[in-house]
Amino acid sequence: MSTFGNNILLALAWVFLTGSVTLGGLLSGFVIGYGALWLIQPLTGSSQYFRRVIAWIKLVVLFLYELALSSLEVARDILTPGQTARPAIIEVPLDVQTDAGILLVTNLISLTPGTLSLDVSDDRKTLLVHAMFADDPEALRATLKSGMERWVIDAVEGT
């Protein structure tokens, strides 16, 4: 967390020194600060931070891609005559433990193709998911676990 704080400080310093208080200036300051912190890593000791920033970027990009994809898929189902959906409610075991992680996973599942999260069990071990095309629940479970949940674990819990 302190590495992240340092990075933000460097970004702010960059913005004030270049005198362009814009989002682009802040972003380039952040990138340059990230590079600088990465370079002095031998002095400060290595940190999970660098891998987690990459994991967050990956999470955001893949998520936007999945959101666009899922909208196209649902749009196709709306426009074509007849209904092809074959819904089912399936249980997905959860490996994320933190509250933030569970929130992210459930939100991501709701916003990605053909799945909608319904409920988390009281012991936080299983997630109920409504799937629109659930001909093969096992395969669906595997994609959710290796996709969304993997990315969130990499970004939030960073091990």
Place this chain on the structure above:
Amino acid sequence: MSDAITSVLILLGGVFGVLGAVGLLRMPDVLIRMHASTKIGTLACGLIVIAAAVHFGSADITIRAVAILLFLLLTAPIAAHMIGRAAVSTGVALWNTRQPPSTTPRPKETR
């Protein structure tokens, strides 16, 4: 150039908005309707907000647009989640499913 990007984004957003509304009318059951309203609604709003940010191009508008997007991404799935959960726990039957009702997992009422 930025005019062209703005127009394309607004048009796309509008098209997706209409599609989401049509989906609400056409979809066969409550849960599938939630699919249409969550995903497509979020994408439509997002595209239009991004179009506004591109059009004005100033820092304060962009920051506000980013904030709107974040809140949208946080809240839309939660609303869908609550509605869907209420529907399933009151025992709404699934449309055209292969899953027999006895094996369908349902949320337990705790409160």
